[in-house]
Amino acid sequence: GIQVEQSPPDLILQEGANSTLRCNFSDSVNNLQWFHQNPWGQLINLFYIPSGTKQNGRLSATTVATERYSLLYISSSQTTDSGVYFCAVPPTDSWGKLQFGAGTQVVVTP
Amino acid sequence: SQTIHQWPATLVQPVGSPLSLECTVEGTSNPNLYWYRQAAGRGLQLLFYSVGIGQISSEVPQNLSASRPQDRQFILSSKKLLLSDSGFYLCAWSVGGVKETQYFGPGTRLLVL
Numbered sequence: 003g004i005q006v007e008q009s010p011p012d013l014i015l016q017e018g019a020n021s022t023l024r025c026n027f028s029d030s031v032n033n034l035q036w037f038h039q040n041p042w043g044q045l046i047n048l049f050y051i052p053s054g055t056k057q058n059g060r061l062s063a064t065t066v067a068t069e070r071y072s073l074l075y076i077s078s079s080q081t082t083d084s085g086v087y088f089c090a091v092p093p094t095d096s097w098g099k100l101q102f103g104a105g106t107q108v109v110v111t112p
Numbered sequence: 113s114q115t116i117h118q119w120p121a122t123l124v125q126p127v128g129s130p131l132s133l134e135c136t137v138e139g140t141s142n143p144n145l146y147w148y149r150q151a152a153g154r155g156l157q158l159l160f161y162s163v164g165i166g167q168i169s170s171e172v173p174q175n176l177s178a179s180r181p182q183d184r185q186f187i188l189s190s191k192k193l194l195l196s197d198s199g200f201y202l203c204a205w206s207v208g209g210v211k212e213t214q215y216f217g218p219g220t221r222l223l224v225l
Contacts, residue, residue, distance in 0.1 A: 035213060043200055045216035086154065090214075099146075099171070100214060102156040 004029045004093045008103035015079045015110045023074040023106045025089035032092075034065050035100065036074050039086040048074070048087075079110045114139035118203050118217040125224055131176075131190040133220050135203030138184065143205040145186040146214065147178055150200040162186060198224045 005028040015021055025034070036048040049056050049063040051072065056063055060080075065072040076083055086107050090100040115138045125131060137143050147159040158171045160178035168178050175194050179187045186203055203217040 033212075037216075043202075043219045043221070045202065045204075045219075047213060047215060050213045088156070090156075099158055099161060105154050107154075 004031070004091060004101050006089060006091055006101050006103035008087075008089060008106050010106060011104065012107045013109070015076075015083075015108065017079060017081060017110055017112050019079050019110075020075070020077045021079065021108070023076070023087055023108075025072045025074070025103055027070050027072075027089075027091050029093075030067065030070070034067075034072050035090045036063055036072070037088045037090065038083075039088065039105070041085055045088070076108070079108075081110045081112060084108055084110045114205070114215065116203060116205055116215060116217040118201075118220050120220060121218065122221045123223070125193050125222065127195055127224055128192050131188070131193050131197070131222070133188040133201055133203075133222075135186040135188075135217055136184055137205045140184070140205070140207060142183060143207050144212075145180060146204040146206075147186065147188050148202040148204065148216075150202060150219075151198075156202065160188070193224045195224050198222055 007026045009024045033052050035050050038046045038048050051063045051065045053065050053067045060077045062075045086105040088102050088105045090102045093101050117136050144163050146161045148156045149159055150156050162168050162180045165180055176190050201220045204214045206212045206214045
C-alpha cells in the first residue's frame with residue numbers, strides 16, 4: 003500500500019518562529035489533507051490540497067503531486083499552534099479511505 | 113452546518129467487558145462514516161468504514177465490530193475487551209468519494225484495565 007512519511011517527527015519552536023513540515027508519499031494521489039490535532043485530541047482540518055498552494059492565515063500548504071510531496075508552512079508561530087500535524091492520502095486501491103502519516107509533534111514555547 | 117458527535121468522551125472498562133461507542137452526524141445525508149483508532153498519540157489506523165446503512169467494511173481483523181443502524185449513526189462494539197483495545201477512537205464522516213474531505217469527531221478515550 004501507499005507509504006506516507008512525515009518529517010521531522012518532533013519540532014520545538016519559540017513563539018514567533020517560522021517552520022516547514024514535510025509529507026512524502028510513495029504513489030500518485032488525487033487527494034491530500036493536512037490536519038492539526040490539538041492537545042485535547044480534536045483533529046482539525048487545515049487543508050485539502052491535492053496540488054498547488056493554499057493559504058489560510060498564518061498557515062500555508064504546497065503540494066507537488068508529480069514529485070510526491072507536500073509542505074506545510076507555519077509562520078509567526080503561536081502557542082496555540084502546538085499539537086500534532088498529520089498529512090493523509092487515500093491509498094490507490096481505496097475508496098474514501100485515508101492513509102495517515104505518523105505526524106509531526108510541534109511544541110511552541112512562549 | 114454539519115456536526116459530528118461521539119460519546120462517551122472517556123471510558124474506563126475492565127478486561128472482558130463489552131463495549132459500545134456511538135457516533136452521530138447531523139446536517140448531512142448519506143455520509144460515508146469511518147472509525148479510526150489512535151494509539152499513543154500518533155498514527156491513526158482505519159478500523160471500519162461504511163458507505164450506507166448496514167454496509168460495513170473492516171480494514172483490520174480484530175476484537176471489534178461496527179454497525180450502522182441508521183443513516184447518520186455509526187456504532188463501534190466489542191463483546192469482550194482486551195487490554196490492547198485501549199486507545200483514542202475517532203469517528204469521521206465525508207460525502208462523495210475519494211476526493212472528499214473527512215471531518216472528525218471529538219473522539220472517545222478508552223482505557224481497558
